[in-house]
Amino acid sequence: MLKDFQSHISKNFPELLKNKFLLACSGGLDSVLLSYLCKQNHMDFILAHCNFRLRGADSNGDEDFVKELGHRLGKPVYVTHFDTMGYVNNHNVSVQMAARDLRYHWFKGLMEEHAIEYLVTAHHADDNLETFLINLSRGTGIEGLTGIPETSNQIRRPLLKFTRQRILEYAQECNLEWREDESNSDTKYLRNKIRLEIVPKLKELHPTFMDNFERTLGYLKETREISKSELKRVKRELFKTDGQHWKISISELKKLQPIEGYLHGLFQEYGFTQWNDILLLLDALSGKTIYAENYVLLKNRNHLILGKNEGEEQExxxxxxxxxxxxxxxxxxxxxxxxxxxxxxxxxxxxxxxxxxxxxxxxxxxxxxxxxxxxxxxxxxxxxxxxxxxxxxxxxxxxxxxxxxxxxxxxxxxxxxxxxxxxxxxxxxxxxxx
Amino acid sequence: MLKDFQSHISKNFPELLKNKFLLACSGGLDSVLLSYLCKQNHMDFILAHCNFRLRGADSNGDEDFVKELGHRLGKPVYVTHFDTMGYVNNHNVSVQMAARDLRYHWFKGLMEEHAIEYLVTAHHADDNLETFLINLSRGTGIEGLTGIPETSNQIRRPLLKFTRQRILEYAQECNLEWREDESNSDTKYLRNKIRLEIVPKLKELHPTFMDNFERTLGYLKETREISKSELKRVKRELFKTDGQHWKISISELKKLQPIEGYLHGLFQEYGFTQWNDILLLLDALSGKTIYAENYVLLKNRNHLILGKNEGEEQExxxxxxxxxxxxxxxxxxxxxxxxxxxxxxxxxxxxxxxxxxxxxxxxxxxxxxxxxxxxxxxxxxxxxxxxxxxxxxxxxxxxxxxxxxxxxxxxxxxxxxxxxxxxxxxxxxxxxxx
Structure with a gap:
């Protein structure tokens, strides 16, 4: 696997050979192996570990493990502690969202402090498949099925093409040690169920299931981008702005087929999720409005008027x-x-x-x-x-x-x-x- | 379920209330229940059963069962026998393809003979999910994930919104009898594996998994249609024809992003599946050609020329x-x-x-x-x-x-x-x- 990893890095992530980066390391199999591979490939990085204090002694055990790992690899380790449950309560978000917000906020600061441009994470192909299935179970659009990207802004995911199986085999071959994550959040529970009960069965359906899945993701991304181009073009043609509002001809909107799809695609970025309401608005009485969190959409005779929902000014x-x-x-x-x-x-x-x-x-x-x-x-x-x-x-x-x-x-x-x-x-x- | 079925028919398939139709009945759970529902809803139809002679006495048992069903429902039953394996050998196709070809060819003739416009089949929501998973396992594009449509040309699938579970429960409630299909073709094997081992686990992921899945299919169809509109527009702009060939500006093609996706979308209908070859063709020497079964694509200086691959005329x-x-x-x-x-x-x-x-x-x-x-x-x-x-x-x-x-x-x-x-x-x- 090392050779494949090395050539994958040279070909697709040359920036990681030239620049120091931050490697997010939980102490689990994936990030430990990634740290090990990067070290073997003589890359310049520092480790960053978040202690979310969600699992008492286990969390502290993870922290100690990563510090020791850094020591063995000869790489600096930065650690922070979060009051994750406090954040959950204060911000009324899920544990998962809290951990995500806290983590990325801290990484960002650390990167600025050390003038580091790239954050490297250990997501792999099975993560994408699991996310695909989680989103499928909840109902999703093409965005939810196209997986996380290898590259997005400052984040790099060089293990994304590798399966968990391959990662595990190589880690065992190298006699690596890692920490098992015993946490049991809802998503973790879902992921574990998918990982243990569903994915192995899916892989039995076809000898190259994971390769086929990667190809599928590629095709879906292409379709997603082509559809985005079309929506952009339609928007350019139909959304007339005076700098403050957009005025959209209803008769032009009605020419688009399938209209539900277009309404969905055109208005979701403004926070409108009930496009059936938008569909009804087209034939509603003039003056009818529907509200999203930050935008309001008004029927005004032959047009829809889209504007910011400023709230009531009582000044x-x-x-x-x-x-x-x-x-x-x-x-x-x-x-x-x-x-x-x-x-x-x-x-x-x-x-x-x-x-x-x-x-x-x-x-x-x-x-x-x-x-x-x-x-x-x-x-x-x-x-x-x-x-x-x-x-x-x-x-x-x-x-x-x-x-x-x-x-x-x-x-x-x-x-x-x-x-x-x-x-x-x-x-x-x-x-x-x- | 009868009430839901009746209102679903009234709302979405009014044509089936006004016209006699052909109902394809294998004798299995789904088509038996559909026959029963249509009878209860006072619809006018005839049953058509294909004996593919693939399972000896079982096949004949199915045939007898459907004849008896027709008798009980007071509906005519048309039966035909196929030498399916003979067709497989003569046409070098899979058993599944053979059965499909034979079946639809016969249905078509029967419909013409009886001046019947619609063919009704008993596909249900789980069929769509199974097909989704089969295609996913093989690698697929958005077409392979969007499921079979409720309506396509002359075919109507009024059970497509109902799950197998619901169909089974209602059939049991009504004390219906049906034949279990014991066949074991490859696809049957795949479907059985998916049905018995994977789908139940997927449904455990979310209490309304099947509803969410239907919503997902809806979103994917929208994206598919929007992407098709874009491809149509691009084609209208870029494919210049003299009635015989299309001339396509390479520099215009190169402006499209993601180009692989566009090449794929633009040329697949002509039978080109290796769009990487088309990508290479853009920068190849003038005169280079690539062939699909019926079309040929030629690089001619600043253009691609697309034309029919007529084969060699030796006349x-x-x-x-x-x-x-x-x-x-x-x-x-x-x-x-x-x-x-x-x-x-x-x-x-x-x-x-x-x-x-x-x-x-x-x-x-x-x-x-x-x-x-x-x-x-x-x-x-x-x-x-x-x-x-x-x-x-x-x-x-x-x-x-x-x-x-x-x-x-x-x-x-x-x-x-x-x-x-x-x-x-x-x-x-x-x-x-x-």
Whole structure:
């Protein structure tokens, strides 16, 4: 195996021959063998071991083992201890996720500290098959079946082409010692079940099962990439942006077949996972929206509008009496004038004595109403926006000028009747958008 | 299960409620239950049973069983007997392939005879999972993982959403009887192993494993279709055809990433499976070709030329003395003329007395040579073609006019010096392309 490993490294990972790297070593079979192979191949590396303190004395035994291994190989060993369960409780994540977050965060720091560019892990071919089967059992798309890559950003996985069987045989041949991981997390349990009960049976189905599996992964990756190219192209053509939102023609979307697949592919990166909802949105009433964690998708007549889901901004900006200009959140100029002219979209005239300072500038909220200038009676802002055909995003961006929380001006659109200049008005203020 | 079946039929197979169909019934659990469900749902169908005569008395037992089933259900039963092993030996195919060919051929005839449009089979969800695992064990692309469709052409598979477990439970609940298939072909052996040893373990991995698997198939189908759209688009853009061949720009091909995936996707429908060879062809010397069963791919400077691999045509066409016009294989007119003019591309003048009738028109073959008019000495046709930069397809299409198998005219290109009109010539023939 050493020769195969050496030629595999020369051919596919030459960067690991020229640079010092970090080797993540748990003390288990795979990472011990990898450390040993790298040493035999005269590579320059340091070992990094995480003690997750999940298995008491066993965890400490692993740590001692890796320190001893480093000593024997003549390589430095860096060790850290984590309060993994504390992280689980604080962040409400699984043990597996916690271990992953903690590990990679620490590796990253260590690499920066030592100016090391590559992290090497001991994943092997059976890991990929096990992951394939775990994901299959849970239901997955092509991403979940294509396995982990040999190379991703700074991570290198030079054992990925080798089977566990081969690794085990070579480790035994070399009389290596390693630690057995006795942990029993859910995933570990699943993996063990797959490893012990399913994979051996699968391998009996075909004499070159693992080679065939590697070929399958290759084909699936190709299909995945081709499908990604198509989605990218469609996105380039259909997603028109004004820098803030994307506007997507519904009739163009409907031409795509199979539409569910395209909706899934186009919107999943924005966090939308219920693409059936998106499908229904295409034929929903204008104004209907669906929400993902960070994005919102709105049907607006013939288009879908995709934008950030900013949450509700409740900020209010005050304008004290005497202030003649504000910049935030919108540029306004307030002047005392001697004569009223007609209101325009960007300027209104009000009776100063009807106002109660400080005025406020804020966004619209549910329940707001006003008395549109020149109309009888009051009107809900939601109704006004609807009549004006404002879409969700326009509504969200609409500022209101208020006095005592009553709407004086739907800024840039319509003034309120209650504050208008009358014959009895003594002091006229002009308020203009800058 | 009956209710689920009924609503599934109403929703997804309304055509089976309105039309009589053929139900393929082996006598095994799945097809017996399907027959029973269709009867309970008051559907109009006839049973078709194939006796492949592969298991002696057992095969005949199955046949009798299905006849009896038809009698009990009040449905006609059509039975046929096949000499399956004879077909295997005559056609050099596997037993499985033979059974498949024979079965579908017979079904087709039966359907035509009875003016029946749909064939209904009893494939179920576990069949899809087993096929998935068989293909996985052999190595496969996304096609091999997406399962058989519920609907393809005239075939309908209304049990495809139901698991074997559910089918078995309902059959037991209804006290149905069925025949156990004791056959032991290779695939049967594989399927049995998967069914008995692997699938139960897989299902233990997740409480809703089969539902998740169905979802996975759905996602994979979507990805497959999106990838197909992309390949179709690329093909539309890159494959330029003159009606006979496709010309594909190598520099455009090279822009596609991942190129292996694209080459695979673009050329597999023409029977090219070694796309690594196609990859090498891109940088090969001009003139290099690779062959699939029915197509050939040629590198011709900056392009790949894709065409049919017609095999070698050895046909010769004779022109008897006195014939003044032929249509096949190419339109030629032979006239006696009193005066020689200059040869042109589409007309030559020869000394009739140098010719030996019948003349022949044939394709070029290896070893052919001629004496190009106006040149000293002879030249191999292969060399001439090369100098003229004829590609493989142009060479294949080039007709030669011969006398006593000596080249008189590389038709439309160059006459031979040996047959030219000299001062001593008594009878001049003009030979012209029409």
């Amino acid at each position: 209010e900006f005050e304008i004290q009496e005497g202030v003649i200009q504000i910049q935030q959140p919108i540029g306004l100029e307030i002047k005392q004038v001697s004569e009223k002219k007609d209101n325009q979209g960007n300027i209104i005239y009000v009776d100063k004595n009807t106002l109660k300072f400080p005025l406020t500038v804020r966004k619209w909220k549910e329940g707001d109403y006003f008395y549109p200038l020149g109309m009888q009676g009051k009107k809900k802002l939601s109704k006004y926006f609807k009549d004006e055909k404002l879409d969700l995003f326009a509504k969200k961006e609409q500022w209101l000028l208020c006095s005592n929380d009553e709407v004086v001006w739907v800024i840039g659109r319509r003034a309120d009747d209650r504050f208008k200049v009358k014959d009895t008005t003594k002091q006229i203020l002009s308020i203009a958008i800058q | 010769e066409f004779e022109i008897q003395e006195g014939v003044i016009q032929i249509q096949q294989p190419i339109g030629l007119e032979i006239k006696q003329v009193s005066e020689k003019k200059d040869n042109q591309g589409n007309i030559i003048y020869v000394d009739k007395n140098t010719l030996k009738f019948p003349l022949t028109v044939r394709k070029w073959k290896e070893g052919d040579y001629f004496y190009p008019l106006g040149m000293q000495g002879k030249k191999k046709l292969s060399k001439y073609f090369k100098d003229e930069k004829l590609d493989l397809f142009a060479k294949k299409e080039q007709w030669l006019l011969c006398s006593n198998d000596e080249v008189v005219w590389v038709i439309g290109r160059r006459a031979d010096d040996r047959f030219k009109v000299k001062d001593t010539t008594k009878q001049i023939l003009s030979i012209a392309i029409q």
